[in-house]
Amino acid sequence: MSSPSLTLTVWAGSWLSGHASPDDVIDALHEWAPLHLVGAHDAAAASAADVPEHRVVDGAARLLALVRRIDTTAGAGLQLVLPAPGDVRALPAGTAFAAAALAAGEGVVVGAPGNPGLGLVPTIEGPDVLRWSVFALSTVPENPVDGGLGAAEFAIREAVRDAASALNGIPTVGTDGRRADPRAEIAEEVAALARHRCPASLPPRAIRILDTADQVAAILTVASRGTGMRAGSASGAAGREVALQPLWAAVREARVGAVAAALRAEHNH
Incomplete structure (x- = not known):
């Protein structure tokens, strides 16, 4: 959550x-x-x-x-x-x-x-x-945002693909000039979100979409935070910011769409 x-x-x-x-x-x-x-x-x-x-x-x-x-x-x-x-x-x-x-x-x-x-x-x-x-x-x-779980899942899968391709092309180095490994920070972000559980009655597909959105959000949070990291150049920083904006929009759309579809499914169950 x-x-x-x-x-x-x-x-x-x-x-x-x-x-x-x-x-x-x-x-x-x-x-x-x-x-x-x-x-x-x-x-x-x-x-x-x-x-x-x-x-x-x-x-x-x-x-x-x-x-x-x-x-x-x-x-x-x-x-x-x-x-x-x-x-x-x-x-x-x-x-x-x-x-x-x-x-x-x-x-x-x-x-x-x-x-x-x-x-x-x-x-x-x-x-x-x-x-x-x-x-x-x-x-x-x-x-x-009312495209159902299929549209929400498609949106977040596209975000996963785009996040990987956009962020991999931007060199990230530590503030001390060395390359930083953000995987630990991403894992901490995901763990913090996972602490807030979903109702068991939610459709498994909706839970999967929300979990994937959390994983993408964790990557984006670490990429934009700048804690111990900075883009390798001014152009890299600008490119990273531009790349993150539509990805955040995809995360929001997937979350809203998954929740709306899940509530409908629960009501009709």
């Missing part, structure tokens, strides 16, 4: 479809932080979500109450969003939720497309605290 928003989406979807318990969802969320705070962005959100406007409430269980409060049609009304600059699909334009989700790089939309709903955005509040801001949405947008 790559983000708290992805964890909430898949586990809440599994719970709404009858494949997981509320405690399962809460346990999965607590892997991100032992304390979750929930607060309304404004009066409209406070009214829609039944949470205080000017203070936060404690507990991941409140997130489940919010999800249950909105008509989600047993998981079909949960939508993961992973926006980035230049890629704001599925965000309601001009809203406070869109701005917050873009700043965080993630969010969850709760509600059936075309109907009023809620937007949830997590942010780190402290070393052991995750705060979820709740936004009222007048209309839930359609999910633009």
Whole structure:
């Protein structure tokens, strides 16, 4: 699992479809932080979500109450969003939720497309605290990534191929001038993501896509981090940056597509 928003989406979807318990969802969320705070962005959100406007409430269980409060049609009304600059699909334009989700790089939309709903955005509040801001949405947008598991798997396979060819052509050396071996750092990134487990009810193909996306993301993270490494030349650094942007987009698309298809499959199972 790559983000708290992805964890909430898949586990809440599994719970709404009858494949997981509320405690399962809460346990999965607590892997991100032992304390979750929930607060309304404004009066409209406070009214829609039944949470205080000017203070936060404690507990991941409140997130489940919010999800249950909105008509989600047993998981079909949960939508993961992973926006980035230049890629704001599925965000309601001009809203406070869109701005917050873009700043965080993630969010969850709760509600059936075309109907009023809620937007949830997590942010780190402290070393052991995750705060979820709740936004009222007048209309839930359609999910633009809806090609099914086949399209998601194709996208991430293409990203694996392109990542290998693009990054292999860029010389990477350590800050001391010696060649660096990033394999240990990549393994650490993958292990950190693997700590956040998927519901057993998710289709095996969806889990495979999410695992592959995590592996590609780990490679891209290490390649762009620059910890102990630098591109061998200015042109190499620029080339690496250009190469990474579409690969990150492919990772986001694969994750969103796999989650959307998995929720549909669970609902119909």
